Structure formats: C-alpha cells, structure tokens
Amino acid sequence: xxxxxxxxxxxxxxxxxxxxxNLVVGYTGLLSVTHAAFYGIGAYTTAILLTKTGVxxxxxxxxxxxxxxxxxxxxxxxxxxxxxxxYAIGTFGFNTIIFAIFxxxxxxxxxxxxxxxxxxxxxLSINFANNFNFLVLxxxxxxxxxxxxxxxxxxxxxxxxKAIREDEKAIVVFGYNTPYFKLAxxxxxxxxxxxxxxxxxxYLTFIDPSSFRLMESAxxxxxxxxxxxxxxxxxxxxALFLILLPEILRFVGFPPDIAAQMRQVxxxxxxxxxxxxxxQGLIGEYxx
Amino acid sequence: xxxxxxxxxxxxxxxxxxxDRLSIGIEKGQITGIVGPNGSGKTTLINLLSGVLEIxxxxxxxxxxxxxxxxxxxxxxxxxxxxxxxxxRLFEQMTVLDNILVxxxxxxxxxxxxxxxxxxxxxxxxxxxxKVGLWEKRNQLAVNLSYGQRKLLxxxxxxxxxxxxxLFDEPFAGLFPEMRKIVASIIRELKQKNKxxxxxxxxxxxxxxxxxxxxVMDEGKLLAEGEPEAVLxxxxxxxxxxxE
Amino acid sequence: xxxVPQLILNSIIAGSIYALIALGFNxxxxxTKFFNLAHGVMAAIGGYAVFYFAKTLGLNLYFAVIxxxxxxGIVGYGxxxxxxxxxxxxxxxxMVLLVASLGAMTALQAVIAILFTSRFKTISQNIGTQKLxxxxxxxxxxxxxxxxxxxxxxxxxxxxxxxxxxxxxxxRAISDDEEVAQIVGINTNKIIGxxxxxxxxxxxxxxxxxxxxTGIEPTMGLGLLLKGVIASVIGGVGNIYGGVLxxxxxxxxxxxxxxxxxxxxxxxxxxxxxxxxxxxxxRGIMNK
Numbered sequence: 088x089x090x091x092x093x094x095x096x097x098x099x100x101x102x103x104x105x106x107x108x109n110l111v112v113g114y115t116g117l118l119s120v121t122h123a124a125f126y127g128i129g130a131y132t133t134a135i136l137l138t139k140t141g142v143x144x145x146x147x148x149x150x151x152x153x154x155x156x157x158x159x160x161x162x163x164x165x166x167x168x169x170x171x172x173x174y175a176i177g178t179f180g181f182n183t184i185i186f187a188i189f190x191x192x193x194x195x196x197x198x199x200x201x202x203x204x205x206x207x208x209x210x211l212s213i214n215f216a217n218n219f220n221f222l223v224l225x226x227x228x229x230x231x232x233x234x235x236x237x238x239x240x241x242x243x244x245x246x247x248x249k250a251i252r253e254d255e256k257a258i259v260v261f262g263y264n265t266p267y268f269k270l271a272x273x274x275x276x277x278x279x280x281x282x283x284x285x286x287x288x289x290y291l292t293f294i295d296p297s298s299f300r301l302m303e304s305a306x307x308x309x310x311x312x313x314x315x316x317x318x319x320x321x322x323x324x325x326a327l328f329l330i331l332l333p334e335i336l337r338f339v340g341f342p343p344d345i346a347a348q349m350r351q352v353x354x355x356x357x358x359x360x361x362x363x364x365x366x367q368g369l370i371g372e373y374x375x
Numbered sequence: 376x377x378x379x380x381x382x383x384x385x386x387x388x389x390x391x392x393x394x395d396r397l398s399i400g401i402e403k404g405q406i407t408g409i410v411g412p413n414g415s416g417k418t419t420l421i422n423l424l425s426g427v428l429e430i431x432x433x434x435x436x437x438x439x440x441x442x443x444x445x446x447x448x449x450x451x452x453x454x455x456x457x458x459x460x461x462x463x464r465l466f467e468q469m470t471v472l473d474n475i476l477v478x479x480x481x482x483x484x485x486x487x488x489x490x491x492x493x494x495x496x497x498x499x500x501x502x503x504x505x506k507v508g509l510w511e512k513r514n515q516l517a518v519n520l521s522y523g524q525r526k527l528l529x530x531x532x533x534x535x536x537x538x539x540x541x542l543f544d545e546p547f548a549g550l551f552p553e554m555r556k557i558v559a560s561i562i563r564e565l566k567q568k569n570k571x572x573x574x575x576x577x578x579x580x581x582x583x584x585x586x587x588x589x590x591v592m593d594e595g596k597l598l599a600e601g602e603p604e605a606v607l608x609x610x611x612x613x614x615x616x617x618x619e
Numbered sequence: 620x621x622x623v624p625q626l627i628l629n630s631i632i633a634g635s636i637y638a639l640i641a642l643g644f645n646x647x648x649x650x651t652k653f654f655n656l657a658h659g660v661m662a663a664i665g666g667y668a669v670f671y672f673a674k675t676l677g678l679n680l681y682f683a684v685i686x687x688x689x690x691x692g693i694v695g696y697g698x699x700x701x702x703x704x705x706x707x708x709x710x711x712x713x714m715v716l717l718v719a720s721l722g723a724m725t726a727l728q729a730v731i732a733i734l735f736t737s738r739f740k741t742i743s744q745n746i747g748t749q750k751l752x753x754x755x756x757x758x759x760x761x762x763x764x765x766x767x768x769x770x771x772x773x774x775x776x777x778x779x780x781x782x783x784x785x786x787x788x789x790x791r792a793i794s795d796d797e798e799v800a801q802i803v804g805i806n807t808n809k810i811i812g813x814x815x816x817x818x819x820x821x822x823x824x825x826x827x828x829x830x831x832x833t834g835i836e837p838t839m840g841l842g843l844l845l846k847g848v849i850a851s852v853i854g855g856v857g858n859i860y861g862g863v864l865x866x867x868x869x870x871x872x873x874x875x876x877x878x879x880x881x882x883x884x885x886x887x888x889x890x891x892x893x894x895x896x897x898x899x900x901x902r903g904i905m906n907k
Contacts, residue, residue, distance in 0.1 A: 351726065355725030355728075
C-alpha cells in the first residue's frame with residue numbers, strides 16, 4: 088500500500104509536468120525539450136529555502152514559481168527567435184546550461200552531492216510526512232494545475248495558441264503579436280513545472296542535479312507525445328503509463344537495473360511507433 | 376476620397392525589383408482590381424499592404440494621414456486592413472468555427488484569457504459562416520473541407536474582422552460557378568456597405584463585371600490605371616498580356 | 620608543460636573528434652534536412668563493437684575496428700530503412716523525424732547498457748604505456764595524434780566522394796532539391812540509405828577513436844552528438860567544411876573557456892556558443 092502511494096505521488100508530479108509541457112508542445116506547437124530545467128528550478132528553490140532559511144514549503148512554492156517565470160521569460164525571449172527544429176536544439180542548450188549551473192554553483196546547490204534533509208510541508212498541524220497526506224496534497228496541486236490549464240486552453244487565448252501552431256504568419260496578419268503569446272504560455276508552463284519540482288524536492292527530501300538532465304526533459308516530452316498532443320487528459324494518461332511501465336517490467340520479472348534500462352528501451356520504441364503510426368498520440372488532437 | 380495610397384513603394388528580392396516605385400491611390404467604397412501577367416508583382420503588393428513583407432522604400436498612406444512604412448506585421452490590421460491568401464492559409468487542425476473565432480477575440484494576452492464578449496463573437500461567427508454556407512460544418516476540422524469551402528472559409532474569416540479594407544488575392548480561382556456567385560455577392564455587399572475591396576484577379580470578365588477602377592501592373596511598375604473598359608482597350612495593356 | 624600550448628593542443632584534439640562527428644552528421648543532414656539525434660549513439664555502437672570483438676572475443680584489433688565501423692554503418696542504414704524512410708515517404712515534418720530519432724537514440728543507448736552494463740570501460744590495450752609526443756611545448760598521445768590524422772583523411776575522402784564521384788553528384792543533387800533529383804532519375808531513397816550508412820560509419824569511427832583515447836560508456840553518444848550538432852550549426856549546417864570549421868571553433872572556445880574555471884562548465888560554454896550563433900548568425904559561418 089505504501090508503495091502504491093509512492094507511485095501515485097510520482098504520478099501526480101509527472102502528470103503536472105506533462106500537462107504543463109502540453110501547453111507549449113501540444114497547443115502552441117513549440118518542441119520544447121527544456122522542461123526539466125524549470126522542474127529543477129522549483130526543486131532547488133524549495134530545497135535551498137527549506138534547508139537554509141526559515142521559509143515554509145508553501146512560500147517556497149510561490150518563490151519557485153517566481154524564479155521560474157523570471158528565468159523562462161529570459162529564455163523565452165531568446166527562443167522566440169528560433170523556429171521548428173532549431174527551437175528544439177535551442178531548448179537543448181538551455182537545459183544543458185541550467186543543469187551545469189545546478190552542478191557547478193556549489194555554494195548554493197552543493198553541486199553533485201545534492202541537498203539532503205529537505206523538510207516536508209506543514210500546514211495547520213497536518214503532517215505531510217505521512218505519505219498519504221502528501222499524496223492528497225500532490226493531487227490537490229495536480230487538480231489545481233489541471234484546472235488552470237483547462238481554463239487557459241478553453242479560453243480564446245488557447246485558440247490563438249493553436250492558431251500560432253497551425254500558421255503563425257497567418258495569425259499575425261490578423262493582428263496578434265505572437266511573441267507575447269508564446270512568451271506567456273512558456274512562462275505559465277515553466278511556473279507549473281516549478282510547482283512539480285517543489286513537490287518532488289519536499290517529497291524525496293533529497294535532490295541532486297541528475298534528476299534535471301536533458302534526458303529527463305525528453306522523458307517528459309515522451310509523456311506528452313505518447314498520451315496525446317493538445318489534450319490535457321492525454322498528458323495524464325501518458326504520465327500514468329510511463330510511471331507504471333517500470334513496475335510492469337519488474338512484474339514481468341526483469342531485475343531492477345535491467346528494468347530501468349528496459350524502461351528506456353520501451354519508451355524509445357514508443358516514441359518511434361507513435362511517430363510512425365499515430366502522430367497525435369493515444370488521445371491527442373494535434374499531429375506533430 | 377483616397378482611403379489607401381502608395382507613394383514610390385519599393386520591394387526588392389535579391390536585388391530584383393518586384394515592386395518598382397509604385398504609386399497608386401485607392402478610393403474608399405470602391406472595388407479596385409489589380410491585374411497583370413504572372414510575376415508582375417500583384418501578390419507582392421498585397422503582401423506589402425498587409426504587412427506580410429517588409430517595405431524596402433516609399434510609403435503606404437491610410438486615410439491620407441496615417442503612414443506605415445516600418446510597422447510590425449501584426450500592427451497592420453489595426454489600420455483596418457485584412458486579407459486572404461492566394462494559396463489558402465487556414466488553421467488546419469482547428470474547427471471551422473474556431474478559424475473564425477480566433478480572429479475576433481482580444482489582441483492582448485490578458486484580454487484573450489479573460490475574454491468578456493464571447494457571446495458577441497459567436498454571433499459574428501455564425502453570421503459570417505451562414506453567409507458562406509459553412510455554418511453546418513462549424514465543428515469540422517478545416518483540413519477536411521473541400522477546396523472551394525476552404526476558400527469560402529478564408530473569405531468568411533476576413534468578413535469577421537469587420538475592417539474597412541479587404542484585400543482578396545484571387546478569391547475566385549478554382550471555384551465552381553455557384554461558389555463564384557457567393558463570392559461575387561459578398562464583394563458587392565461590401566461595396567454597398569461603403570467598404571473598400573482590392574481584388575487581384577486573372578479573369579477579365581469578372582474584373583469588368585465587378586471593378587470600379589483597375590490598376591495594371593507589369594514587372595512591378597504601374598502600366599495603366601482607370602476604369603476597366605477604357606484601360607483594357609489600351610494597346611500597351613494588351614501587349615503586356617499577349618507578350619507573356 | 621606550459622598551459623597555453625597544451626590548451627591549443629587540447630583544442631585541436633577536441634576539435635578533431637567533434638569534426639569527425641560533425642562530418643557524418645552534416646553529410647546526413649545535407650541529404651535529409653533533419654536533425655538525426657540517433658547519430659551520436661552510432662559512436663557508442665562502434666566503440667562497444669570494438670570492445671566486444673577485440674576484448675571479449677579476442678579478435679585482431681584492426682579487424683575489430685573495421686567490424687565496429689561497419690556495424691555502426693549498418694545500424695544507421697537500418698534506422699533509415701525502417702523508421703526515417705517510411706516517415707519521409709509520408710512527408711512527415713522535421714519535428715516528427717527529430718522525435719523519432721530521439722526515440723531511436725534512447726532505445727539503442729539503453730540496449731547497449733543492458734548488454735554491457737552502464738559502467739565506463741576502456742578498449743585501449745596499452746593504458747598508461749602510450750607513446751607521448753611533445754609538440755610546441757605541449758604533450759599529445761599517440762592515439763590523439765591518430766585522431767587528428769584520421770579526421771584530416773576522412774575530410775579529404777569525403778570531399779573527394781562528394782565532388783569527384785557520380786555518387787557524390789547524386790548526393791549533392793538531393794541536397795539541393797530532393798524532388799528535382801528524383802525527377803532526373805536519381806533513386807533518392809537508395810542514395811539516402813547509403814548516405815546513412817556512410818555517415819553512421821563515420822560516427823562509429825569517431826566513437827572507436829574516443830574509446831581508445833579515454834573510454835566508452837553507453838551514454839557517450841549524446842554528448843558527442845550535441846557537440847557535433849553545435850559544430851554543424853555554428854559552422855553552417857549541411858556544409859561539410861562548415862562543420863569542420865565549427866568543430867575546431869567549438870574545441871578552442873570550450874578549452875580556453877575552462878582555462879580559469881571548472882571543466883564541468885564545458886557543456887554550458889558549448890551551448891552558450893550555440894545560442895549566440897542561433898541568435899546572431901543562425902545559418903552558421905559558411906552559409907549565407
């Protein structure tokens with residue numbers, strides 16, 4: 088039971104990441120592979136504040152969001168100059184640079200040793216060290232973010248995003264200053280990823296840079312692509328599947344270290360198969 | 376009164392002058408035809424007037440006062456200009472209705488997230504889709520429409536903008552007669568409402584039928600201007616066409 | 620040993636390796652116009668093939684190298700045949716191809732890890748007894764000297780192939796315009812298949828050389844690929860000379876960049892260079 092709760096918490100975190108990345112990749116058509124950087128920003132903000140200052144978890148979430156928005160704004164301004172696959176390559180760059188900062192700014196992040204002893208949230212005498220309570224908290228965050236994402240995508244703003252994805256030059260002619268729209272959704276998405284990061288740091292009580300590599304961004308991208316582009320429920324489905332996958336592999340009888348690699352094999356093959364046979368993913372509404 | 380003028384308008388592609396010191400004046404409330412052989416710069420002119428291409432020289436004057444030479448593409452529509460494209464450009468993986476709704480909402484991020492006039496926008500969309508006969512298909516994806524329906528949807532999209540100036544780049548090309556009738560009646564109706572229509576068209580019969588004045592272009596320059604009947608009789612105009 | 624001459628030597632050595640990757644990458648990009656992220660993993664395949672044939676099976680080292688290069692080529696050819704070709708036939712966008720190649724990279728990398736574990740391995744038989752040469756006040760190993768020579772040879776060979784043979788003419792025609800090439804009777808799919816074989820074989824060779832110089836690990840391909848991509852983009856993507864020029868520029872910037880700071884910043888420096896180029900000269904040094 089304890090283990091199921093653990094999986095459910097991981098699922099909630101990845102579902103937040105998937106839903107938020109879908110806003111950028113699925114709705115706006117920008118192939119971003121730098122989501123783990125903002126995830127890491129949230130995680131490090133919470134980890135540093137909780138271990139070095141008296142700031143509480145919920146305040147650290149807010150601060151993580153602010154840092155992520157500020158950073159994503161800067162990155163987004165640069166990225167707005169790139170198109171298509173160059174955009175993707177540019178995002179590789181930002182993920183790598185931010186990862187290098189986590190790794191090398193040792194005074195702040197303790198570098199490769201990571202930050203241990205991050206405390207769990209506390210609110211009105213509810214003890215979130217209890218995993219079940221933490222799961223409830225994670226699900227509340229997921230619900231909140233899903234609701235915001237749904238509101239955004241259903242609004243006329245979401246429609247403009249889709250139009251940017253379909254034909255940016257055409258929608259510009261109708262008077263939309265598209266870089267602002269792209270920047271806005273990129274920052275919103277980054278802020279949501281930071282929330283997932285805060286939850287992750289507080290739940291594991293330990294983080295190191297290895298959780299925020301480029302490959303992690305590729306993994307989040309796989310969640311979105313598998314589950315379904317431009318469909319929020321698709322991202323949740325994708326997260327569910329890819330979180331359960333290693334468990335299925337273990338259940339089938341692979342030893343743990345092979346199972347971890349098998350997970351990579353399966354998820355690589357899934358990306359290929361989806362591209363070949365179902366470019367919109369399981370329940371997606373947009374073909375890449 | 377001239378609603379739109381160009382003065383010495385220039386556009387070069389790799390040093391070649393696609394639009395060469397073009398000065399024309401377009402009357403408000405009239406239907407103006409832009410004709411000329413292929414490659415004479417008609418579509419380039421439309422692209423300059425709609426902000427799709429950057430102007431290399433000269434200026435565009437709206438209402439005799441407001442000039443735009445170095446405005447950003449998205450600002451051009453605020454001068455009351457909207458357009459269709461020679462090769463239809465729709466938002467393919469969006470529904471027919473969304474293709475219209477997307478151009479009527481607020482132009483800024485916050486306004487569009489917290490849009491207030493949703494009902495009004497649906498009313499406009501229904502009106503223009505009814506006009507082109509696509510209301511029944513409003514929930515289909517644009518990519519699944521037929522060629523003619525795609526052209527009509529694009530025209531409907533410009534109507535929803537409710538601007539003063541409409542640039543139509545070959546709106547009749549490839550349409551069946553009954554669809555041509557719809558397009559022609561839309562253009563006439565715009566004129567009745569005192570809107571200005573600029574029409575790029577190859578079909579001389581349609582030009583004669585619809586236009587109040589025409590400009591003939593050749594190699595980026597203005598070859599002739601005036602009422603269609605008079606201009607189309609001119610020797611130089613006939614030569615330019617036959618010379619192709 | 621003085622610092623500046625050694626930095627220059629290190630830059631040239633790094634530049635040579637990047638150039639080898641960039642040459643193959645650019646060769647493939649020129650013909651297909653998409654970022655093949657699986658290019659790097661061919662390097663790992665080459666390296667591990669030599670490890671297996673020479674160290675595990677005890678075959679002759681030179682023979683093992685030939686097998687390794689060929690195997691990388693064959694895998695690359697296979698990827699084209701079974702994944703990229705069907706996608707190209709469907710006129711899939713560059714982003715679809717990029718995502719599919721990301722899947723291929725992830726899966727192949729994990730397969731290698733399953734077969735050989737993810738531990739770092741050496742394939743050089745004479746570790747520590749390598750001949751050292753002193754050049755201009757810096758030190759260079761025999762392997763590193765071979766790397767530089769091989770890169771020069773491969774560059775010459777590839778230029779010959781592209782500009783002096785019928786095959787090269789066909790490849791250039793496809794680079795200019797695939798449809799036109801098809802119309803004039805070139806079997807473009809067959810030629811592109813060969814291009815994948817050659818490009819991937821070159822990546823395999825690069826991986827083997829890196830293996831002799833330092834060692835091999837399953838994830839080595841990603842790092843090499845990214846450097847190859849950066850070199851290609853800053854040099855002028857699709858341009859053979861551009862890739863080499865970019866590779867050496869990258870080698871110098873990286874090695875001099877870490878003169879006064881930690882070597883862990885190398886990747887961040889490389890990507891900063893990329894982003895600067897993407898902003899100010901997106902088509903690279905050689906392309907107008």
